[in-house]
Amino acid sequence: MLEALFVAGRDNSNAAVMFHTAIGERLGVGMTEEKALDLLQRLGPLTAGELSKHTGLAPASVSGLIDRLEGKWLVRRTRDPKDRRRVIVEVNHEQLAGGAEIFAPFVAGLTELYSSYSDEQLETILDFLDRATAIQRTCTAELTSSQ
Numbered sequence: 001m002l003e004a005l006f007v008a009g010r011d012n013s014n015a016a017v018m019f020h021t022a023i024g025e026r027l028g029v030g031m032t033e034e035k036a037l038d039l040l041q042r043l044g045p046l047t048a049g050e051l052s053k054h055t056g057l058a059p060a061s062v063s064g065l066i067d068r069l070e071g072k073w074l075v076r077r078t079r080d081p082k083d084r085r086r087v088i089v090e091v092n093h094e095q096l097a098g099g100a101e102i103f104a105p106f107v108a109g110l111t112e113l114y115s116s117y118s119d120e121q122l123e124t125i126l127d128f129l130d131r132a133t134a135i136q137r138t139c140t141a142e143l144t145s146s147q
Contacts (some may be wrong), residue, residue, distance in 0.1 A: 009132075019106070032057075032093075033069055037091060040075065042058055045090035056140035 017031065024034035032055075039054050040046060046054070052062045066089055069075040073095050080086035114122060 023102055027074075027096075027099070028072060029069070032065060033074075036065055036069065037074060037096070040091045041090065041096075045078070045088040047086055047088055051089065056137050056144060057079065058144045061144065 011023065020031045020034055024031045027034060027037075029037070036051060036055065039051065043054065047060050048066060050058065051057075051066070052059050055062065057065070066075065066077070069089075070077065073092055075089050076092055077087050077089055080088050
């Protein structure tokens with residue numbers, strides 16, 4: 001069973017990487033940029049430091065990431081109205097208009113899949129995903145801090 005879980009996890013990870021690579025190609029960005037856009041869309045405007053924390057990427061990597069996204073007009077840097085010394089990165093929603101259509105079949109498929117599980121089973125799946133994500137973030141931070 002443990003071997004089957006490791007294989008299934010790797011298959012799921014590979015499928016996710018390939019899916020997000022295809023999404024990135026549609027948007028004209030790399031997978032890392034696509035996932036940063038996802039974070040900004042879900043969490044709202046963030047500072048570079050907050051992006052670094054959420055991605056596990058080194059601050060220098062995040063600066064380059066923001067530069068690339070800004071160069072494609074997908075994000076913009078703005079001053080924090082409460083603290084003018086802080087710079088916030090926000091999504092340029094006009095540039096991403098229509099992007100939700102790309103995800104519609106995936107969201108529909110997951111919605112159908114989720115409906116086939118009981119609430120108790122969904123709680124177990126959610127717990128697994130949250131804990132596995134935390135492990136992956138820790139490992140990402142360790143890999144990027146040793147560079």
